[in-house]
Amino acid sequence: MAQAKGPERLGESELIKRYFAPLCHPDMSFGLSDDAAFLDLPDDMRLVMTKDMLVADVHFFANDAPDLIARKALRVNLSDLASKGAEPLGYLLGLGLPLDWTEDWLARFCDGLGSDQQAFSFPLIGGDTVKSPERLTLSVTAFGQVPRDKVILRRNAAPGDQIYVTGTIGDSALGLLLRREADRYGALDAEDRHLLLDRFLLPQPRMKYRSLLRRFATAAMDISDGLLGDAAKMSAAAGVALHFNDAAIPLSRAAQNMLSLCGISRDVALTGGDDYELMFCASEQSHDAIMASAAELELDITRVGHVTEGEGVFLLDQTGKELALTNGGSYEHF
């Protein structure tokens, strides 16, 4: 469907040639000279695919730094691959550009792509560029590979399994509050503020945990919609109940400071989105080996709960009594 043109600027072919062709993988995408990309998979590997769409002012702020928007779009997809123990192979980029895009903006966006492509060995292999008049809209399809016998799904969580998380929970949800209304949280010092904001703006996909997941995890997913909300998804997929020990859930020092100094409910950390930590389950017999392996590899892993028969997600105090959430336990952000 032909379109009225916006202000005179680069056409699609020139835009691809100038900005995207330099980012692409030569063997899979032929300099982006074709509509299709190609991939050969080793015989013993299985392809893993994941797709995350990001919309301006829904998933990021339209005025965030362009390189950070680009890196976040790649990283949320890398995080999905990490949760499946997958080695990244490359990505397709669907780029919906708003009418007011500029070449300067696009150059900085592509710098972000380039820097993370290199950091994660994750080349561009194809895509599509369209007009998205009101809002920048990104659709990244990421590809990775796992050995054929290592398919780690949410739905394989089993009664008796222990539940683990990587890193700390809730930093990004608090970073989002700071991004929205910095002035409101003046009690927090600059270092804590910077740490939490950075966790929101630039997720750290937990790639280095993949070998441990491949070795021990019965089930895994990344935490992108809040710990307890994502736990509800795993519970539904596996048909089991997930019980979390509230006191065991690891919060960073910065998060603890912000909760106490600014009078914010701990629920915000447990139900807020965008952590991009990993949650996984493993059999109880693996526990000592997991902790030994984590220590050896300098991985930050905490046991936070366990799986039983039943359904739903339960947050327990130290006596095993169920805690209610002040926000009513509505974990879904759609």
Next chain:
Amino acid sequence: MAQAKGPERLGESELIKRYFAPLCHPDMSFGLSDDAAFLDLPDDMRLVMTKDMLVADVHFFANDAPDLIARKALRVNLSDLASKGAEPLGYLLGLGLPLDWTEDWLARFCDGLGSDQQAFSFPLIGGDTVKSPERLTLSVTAFGQVPRDKVILRRNAAPGDQIYVTGTIGDSALGLLLRREADRYGALDAEDRHLLLDRFLLPQPRMKYRSLLRRFATAAMDISDGLLGDAAKMSAAAGVALHFNDAAIPLSRAAQNMLSLCGISRDVALTGGDDYELMFCASEQSHDAIMASAAELELDITRVGHVTEGEGVFLLDQTGKELALTNGGSYEHF
């Protein structure tokens, strides 16, 4: 990033369970219970991937029938697969829903997906659902497979090759005119009108031409941005010149009627988008075998030009003289 909610309606999990899980491939997507999909590829096959984004009122009209929007989104991707001679395997759907979506609309959209999934053996294997406040935005990533030794690229067009197209050219560009301003073309009869409009609303991916392409094509692409505009892309990718014999380019009877009855330049048909026919090149020695094979398989194939050294796209009259286009030969619609 949490969002203010629109009017109370289905959450994402319930929406996936009710509408999308029934469409999904059980072995690749596990009932959409996971963020990732998995694919095993036979050892002698290569994966082909393609991605097309479609934005409301850029690529289709927001008030088109929901099932037709869905089917068009699948078909433009199937058309890309067909042009690579690829067998469809499945697709990921990125669905950006505007704030005013309704369950009735979504049910009809999913009916469209379901009917074409069955027609083309093309199951849903995963995706992502997000808010896209102003406009429905679709991002389809399609997967297919080809034998490892059959990679048909644009850039392999070579001097001496003959150029072929399937079907007829320009019907969809004329259908778009009818979709925009039906009243303006009252001279056209109902049958022609219906045929041209249908070609715009519901492309026919040329899947049945795949075996012929695999056997003979040196280079191929689908025609999605107008014959001459897409030819310019092939010319640039291959570093060759493409020469078209104007009189040989096949127009349907309905298109010819609309051009003559409504006083529309033939250029509209040659440069308009959305044909979703295939253009391919083959060596001159293959010509008789191609035409014999086309007759045997009842395929509609026309030789329309030839490739030489050089660069650019040339439209020639019957004496071989270059014709100018009334629209100045600007083929790019971005």
